[in-house]
Amino acid sequence: MKKSFKSLTTAQFAKLHGVNKRTLHYYDDIGLFSPRAKGENGYRFYDAAQSLDFEYIRMLKELNMSIDEIAAYCKAPTPARFLEIASAKEEEIGRQIKKLRHAQKVLRAKREQAAFCGELREREIRIEACRAERLLVLPYDFAEDDMQRVFAHAKEKWSIEQIRMGIGGFISLDKVYSGNFEAYDGIYTPALSSASAADSLTRPKGNYLCGYQKGVWSRLPLLYEAMTEYAEQNGLTLSGYAYEVGMNEFMISAPDEYITKVMILIQENV
Numbered sequence: 001m002k003k004s005f006k007s008l009t010t011a012q013f014a015k016l017h018g019v020n021k022r023t024l025h026y027y028d029d030i031g032l033f034s035p036r037a038k039g040e041n042g043y044r045f046y047d048a049a050q051s052l053d054f055e056y057i058r059m060l061k062e063l064n065m066s067i068d069e070i071a072a073y074c075k076a077p078t079p080a081r082f083l084e085i086a087s088a089k090e091e092e093i094g095r096q097i098k099k100l101r102h103a104q105k106v107l108r109a110k111r112e113q114a115a116f117c118g119e120l121r122e123r124e125i126r127i128e129a130c131r132a133e134r135l136l137v138l139p140y141d142f143a144e145d146d147m148q149r150v151f152a153h154a155k156e157k158w159s160i161e162q163i164r165m166g167i168g169g170f171i172s173l174d175k176v177y178s179g180n181f182e183a184y185d186g187i188y189t190p191a192l193s194s195a196s197a198a199d200s201l202t203r204p205k206g207n208y209l210c211g212y213q214k215g216v217w218s219r220l221p222l223l224y225e226a227m228t229e230y231a232e233q234n235g236l237t238l239s240g241y242a243y244e245v246g247m248n249e250f251m252i253s254a255p256d257e258y259i260t261k262v263m264i265l266i267q268e269n270v
Contacts, residue, residue: 006048007037013046017054032071033057063089102161102192109165109190110250117248117259123223124212125230127266132205135188136162137170150187157199158189165190168245173264176224176242185241203243208263209236212247215256220244223262237267 013035014021027033028044033054035044060070065085073081138157140150154163169184191200209231213223224242231238247259 007045008047010035010044010046013050013054016048016051017058019058027057030067030071032067032074060085060089063092065089099161103164105192106161106164113247114251117251120212120214120259122214123226125227126210128208128210128263130203130206130208130263133203134191134194134200135203136191136200137186137188138199139186140169140184154187154189162189162192165192166245166249168243170241170243172241173238176264177228179221179224181221181224188243204240204265206268207266209238209266210264211262213260213262215258217258217260220260220262223260227262227264231264231266237269238264239267240265 008016010021010024014024024033024035024044024046028035033050035046036050037045039045057070057074060073061067073085136158138153140153150167151163154167166189168188170186170188171181171184175181175183175185188201209227211223211227213219228238230236242262242264244260244262247261249258252258
């Protein structure tokens, strides 16, 4: 069957593809994409058969290829060159998808935390059933209380995407019971992916004694005191580490609105 294509003016072709006429003029001027014909009056005429080629050019531009790179390919397209471009861009898309999934996971976690924090009182203690969670961990001494060093240390070992999940600290129960909060055992962040990492641990599934404290960090010893009293009064045996993490950073306008969560595993009676 013979195919025939209706000629389209620059304005019609631009409208069909949702672009500005100046874009088509520019592409023509640099030899990237030209109309099928030009009238004696200088009018440009495209046909619908050019639509797919134009959309492929737009796709490559959206994939961060420069105009010069696209023009070089379009002047001498070959299957081998196309396969080279396609392979490189597929890898790039894969990396972008991974980053977007990580960003989505961070936003989902922070959205849930924001909603949760809105319902909290100044201090709360409760028992919560928690799923197992893999944590990336690093040894770190908080004695100097230098958050710049903490961030730099974490950035060196983890990715920026990973850091956005939040950085918490963990401390042994021996130090909690003795009131020694000067030197923590390390820092941690919830792992974004299931990829294996040498410096990681799994916080086990189980019931946790969870405490929430609103206010500056110096008030945390009072929360720990209340939590250990709660455990004693209710016959709970605590084990492992105490895990601290901020719940609402980037959501508050004053330090006294900051909410810290502390969670400690409750040892099951056998």
